[in-house]
Amino acid sequence: MNKLTNCFRLLIALVLTGLLLGCNEDTPEKLAAQTAVKIESGEECHLCGMIITNYPGPKGQLYERGRTQTHKFCSTRDMFAYLLDPENTHNIQTAYVHDMAVTPWDHPDDETYIDARKAWYVVGSNKKGAMGPTLGSFATEKNAKAFTEINGGQLYTFAQLDLELISSMGF
Ligand code: ZN
């Protein structure tokens, strides 16, 4: 009886260890998905091919299931044109945008990326990105609102953005 219990315990311990190891497995895919990466000078926008760091305004990057590389974009506008495309949207695991409340518009910093799904957006402001009109991106509603008071534009949450709105921005 005792022997059996011990055997059973050992089995449970083995299974738990296996589960833990499984969870901690840092595959390149997982690492790419979980964090925003640095955009090096010379890197091109996945959508339009422009050199990303040569232009002002918030950038975007996203991770698509099954890829080993993060897709990087010259502007939030281009990232959303890609992300909201029905062909891509269901494959996208994580997306990041700059928090423009804490970084200069002309040279947004690599350390200031936030989860794109939790961000607030301003469309129609007088601030231009790499492709012209773009979406200002912010971690908080308060900061997004403060931005509209100076630069104009309308507030949106991630869920309120759609392809029609992005196309209507023109560039
Ligand atoms: Zn682009």
Ligand code: CU1
């Ligand atoms: Cu571009």
